[in-house]
């Protein structure tokens with residue numbers, strides 16, 4: 001492929017936008033269908049078991065959050081529960097939830113019917129009908145869940161929080177609404193003819209948007225043209241990390257950083273953020289050869305305002321935590337000032353670094369000088385809300401009724417308006433002073449960042465985000481830096497699109513091939529096609545830099561993924577290339593009492609493969625109760641499990657733990673949820689929650705000293721289902737640092753396509769192959 005692509009035409013842009021819209025609609029429908037199927041078909045108890053509802057909750061407090069939202073904090077009161085800690089559930093900040101009446105504590109009576117206010121309608125059946133209230137999950141701890149209610153939901157007197165409430169998770173249409181709006185904006189920006197005559201908004205077609213849509217070519221990189229010209233904050237960065245930093249700083253509109261597992265992607269992003277936010281001052285910016293830097297670089301040396309986004313709250317917090325851990329600047333005049341970073345939205349979990357909470361917009365706004373007045377209004381508002389909800393003086397009995405209650409609601413409305421105005425000023429001031437703002441891509445589109453612009457937007461985990469959601473922050477910036485690994489799992493998509501790619505799009509592809517040029521802007525095949533993938537296809541490998549040294553895996557664990565997915569460019573850092581479980585201090589006592597052969601067998605082998613071929617360890621479909629699937633793999637839908645294989649996993653975990661490996665250093669992973677459940681029932685009691693048991697997908701971005709993979713599939717039809725997805729296998733095989741154990745049936749699994757066959761062949765030649773039956 002030599003020449004670059006043809007500039008995008010209006011017709012191509014139309015096709016691209018139409019396809020994005022259609023795919024997003026399908027996905028929205030699939031999500032609503034899934035959630036309403038669950039809500040209408042499941043009893044409240046089953047919903048609780050599936051983690052989609054929390055029952056018998058009482059109000060712990062009612063407060064006021066940013067935007068005058070009412071924050072209802074719910075807990076498990078001792079009257080209805082022996083344990084205040086929530087059972088496992090799936091509520092996360094940002095989820096849409098409904099609060100409805102749960103008539104009878106955790107005990108027997110049925111819950112009353114909730115009013116149909118969202119997808120799926122109410123749950124249960126029961127006595128009196130009441131209005132269910134919808135809100136957004138704001139914060140979740142082990143014992144409390146805080147729901148933010150929109151002011152419109154709580155401005156009338158019938159919006160009472162039931163004394164005994166249940167919270168139910170609903171389909172989240174907000175995410176889709178925001179993505180749809182962003183695609184609309186993209187259309188109006190790229191295709192001015194689609195704007196309505198009376199639309200007075202401005203839709204600037206920036207150089208960045210033009211490049212991302214393939215309308216204009218990328219501009220030439222600016223300085224620094226060489227790594228030597230950069231003064232690195234962290235001189236320990238390896239050559240590929242330094243080159244990625246240089247590339248990102250010098251790129252005109254867009255740069256991609258390809259970070260395979262464990263290659264220090266976050267490390268590299270932190271350096272980029274520091275360089276952008278606080279370029280080493282000119283007085284110290286001699287190049288490493290001792291010559292003064294180019295005066296034309298002054299523009300590049302101006303501190304930049306940066307929006308740092310991630311596909312998930314965890315990705316955002318990971319970067320924030322690292323930024324906060326940076327050493328405080330020294331007092332010398334040449335040292336850069338401390339960076340001000342503000343986190344929008346709510347941290348995903350309580351972080352090791354307590355500064356994470358301190359950096360939230362909420363806390364910063366509360367601390368600012370202008371906040372005092374707003375605080376008074378807030379206190380009054382909260383006191384009034386407390387009285388209305390029966391939490392004030394005199395408790396539930398003192399709840400005002402009738403005319404008095406209506407009057408109080410009017411007061412709430414007025415106070416809320418005043419609070420919003422005052423607080424708007426505070427938020428503007430805090431954000432205006434923040435040089436670095438961190439948010440998920442989705443929450444970058446919220447009210448607080450309206451009218452804010454940035455020099456650079458950085459999106460981490462960009463290969464796990466749908467393209468539409470990436471555009472939310474992109475519209476706010478002049479330059480884009482994407483980081484991710486297209487060889488790991490893409491965003492999770494529920495819908496399957498059976499429609500064929502249009503003939504026009506196909507013709508375009510053929511024409512591109514004939515002209516030996518790169519493809520231009522093409523409608524995506526599915527929402528799994530990320531912006532990162534698309535840019536690489538449109539602009540070729542020159543749009544990215546690969547981080548090529550990994551700091552996680554023993555060299556042997558790294559060898560297969562490197563050879564097959566990273567063109568053998570992924571190398572192992574010396575510090576990890578030969579590390580083994582036998583180097584862990586906890587295993588010393590066992591080693592002292594064991595013979596060399598046993599030590600090698602358990603702690604000295606980087607890859608073990610327990611082959612169950614010929615053992616007749618057949619899989620079964622969840623809930624079928626049928627342990628014998630000789631006739632085939634069963635229906636393609638439904639989760640699979642494999643009891644005999646789970647037994648092999650159990651015995652190996654036992655041996656590792658006996659040898660001194662801590663349960664917290666081990667993860668057991670499998671592609672199938674049913675196998676997770678089965679393994680949990682076998683292992684949880686002995687090893688507790690320290691031993692991690694989960695799906696491959698849930699393990700992306702994480703690592704453990706020892707990882708045991710249970711492949712599950714074993715059937716005479718040799719069906720392997722979604723196990724064959726290369727990117728899922730890559731995630732599975734790259735989580736282990738010192739020891740990887742694979743348990744599976746080579747007879748079945750090797751028939752799952754060329755990649756699985758290659759892996760099995762490689763395992764047979766390179767791993768320590770053991771036959772499961774003999775163990």
Ligand SMILES: Nc1ncnc2c1ncn2[C@@H]1O[C@H](COP(=O)(O)OP(=O)(O)OP(=O)(O)O)[C@@H](O)[C@H]1O
Nearest residue numbers: 236237238259261262263264265266267551701702
């Ligand atoms: N230049 C370096 N020298 C030594 N260690 C490094 C270097 N860069 C990264 N590391 C180490 O590699 C590990 C992975 O780094 P980091 O968490 O930044 O990687 P990542 O690529 O973001 O991870 P993931 O695989 O989860 O995406 C960390 O323990 C980090 O300390």
